[in-house]
Amino acid sequence: MSHSPDFDLFRPTDDHEELRAAVRLVAENKIAPHAAEVDRTASFPQEAYDALVASDFHAPHVPEEYDGVGADAVASAIVVEEVARACASSSLIPAANKLGSTPLILSASEDLKQRYLTPLARGTTTFSYALSEREAGSDTAAMRTRAVAAGDDWVLNGQKSWITNAGVSEYYTVLAVTDPDGRRGANVSAFVVEKSDQGFTFGDKEKKLGIKGSPTRELFFDDVRIPGDRMIGEPGDGLKIALRTLDHTRITVGAQAVGIAQGALDFALGYVKERRQFGKRIADFQGIQFMLADMAMTLEAARQMVYVAAAKSERHDADLSFFSAAAKCYASDVAMRVTTDAVQLLGGYGFTEDFPVERMMRDAKITQIYEGTNQVQRIVMARQLLADGRSHG
Incomplete structure (x- = not known):
């Protein structure tokens, strides 16, 4: 069977993957080292903000005509995902900037866009x-x-x-x-x-x-x-503007959830390969392997749902409401399960602040609540199903 270029639509481009690598480098070097202290002191992650502004990752969604980098919706999701992998609080810098300014991008006058999107893109404020x-x-x-x-x-x-x-x-x-x-x-x-x-x-x-x-x-x-x-x-x-905004930005919450879950899975994988009980690594126990497989499987499904929804956001597809609600709902439920399992895999250590998975579990919970609870997301999905008789166009 010959290769169809349409299959490329189901994966991020090479540019997206280069972006991921760049954001991950910033997140690991400039953001992750401060994550525990930011959580402990409940202080705004200024180091993360400065690093994101310096690298143009603080509001990548702002169009180029307003001094932004004009990142597409998939790229914006990747930025939030990679920052959330290191620190959920810091990921709310690009996420909240998109939420606050998307109403202007969708509906504001040109004068209003120039006046408020330009300083946002330049990093002199958040929105x-x-x-x-x-x-x-x-x-x-x-x-x-x-x-x-x-x-x-x-x-x-x-x-x-x-x-x-x-x-x-x-x-x-x-x-x-x-x-x-x-x-x-x-x-x-x-x-x-x-x-x-x-x-x-x-x-x-x-x-x-x-x-x-x-x-x-x-x-x-x-x-x-x-x-x-x-x-x-x-x-x-x-309200029409507000609901249109949420169709685009609840995908960002899904991306944040994926990032939090990925951070927890990464840490748990490292831990189970080092921790030994009964004379061998706990990673060698089948029960542990099944937990890890389920965590990774559901996480990858959530990630693909988020990317598909982001692509629909970029195209303003008619079925965006269903897919954005589904991506946010599923990814946040997955994040809650994956982070809870990560705590379990660390045993007693997972329950202490000495390791990051308990923070990730606490952070994951809000993704099931804000930008519409997951109960509301199910209402959104059901309404589109009942109106259209299908979930996609």
Whole structure:
């Protein structure tokens, strides 16, 4: 049978693999050495940020016309995956930058793109995304944050919860109700809020199970006046923009999950080849080998799902919603299983902070929760199945 070039679509290109090698070098040399301390002190991974900016890996998705490197969606996923392999907290630098700025890339005016994507690409700021509220997590349309027209401006009041890199970022994409009497889901608009805007403040850092180096805080808006030209897209398009954004960026969470799982598997493999019990390496026991095989098998399946979804994101395929939800859901479930098994393989040592797998297990948990819980992902998948009668086009 002759070779078909179509088969090349199912693997990253040589350029992608060269990128992987470059990111892995930065991650191993500049990021991994600080990962345990970042987790222990719950401090922002400044060394990682500096290293990522120096190598143009902090926001690789930004198009070239805004001084970015214009990485495709598969390349962006690989960057997050390789950084997460070393430090999940640090991987939220490129991941959150993509989440916060994708609404602009999809829907903003050219002026807004130039104004905010350019400094992001240059590494002078990070970009955060503010959709969820205390009583509006999975049910985003129930948000209470309001923006009221005041001449050409808008006045913002309310709060947002669980905002990644809050307080570090200079720019925030914020969703707010602009038509309280309008149809639910079609009465929300999106704005860029700047850290320096008067009346915009932050809550205390959340005390979290994992990803401790990435600050998570509430946002508070007290009569924050936003110029009208900072609206992203048209009035009432906010939730549509937000959901389109998540179709593209939940793939990033899948990539992060794959990276965390890979880091745990790598460490466990090294450990079982060195650890000896009953006179031989524990890697020589079939029970251990079966665990390792299952970990690697499910991890590779998750990785391929993420890459396929990323390719669909790049093409804006009609079935992207299904594949992005599936990739995020499956990869995060795999990450939780693989990291838990890695702890088990290390036995008592795995339960201590002397080894990184317990940190990886704690970090993995959030990938099943943020950017839509895995229960919500299953709703997204089911809706597309019931609407189309199939999972793919």
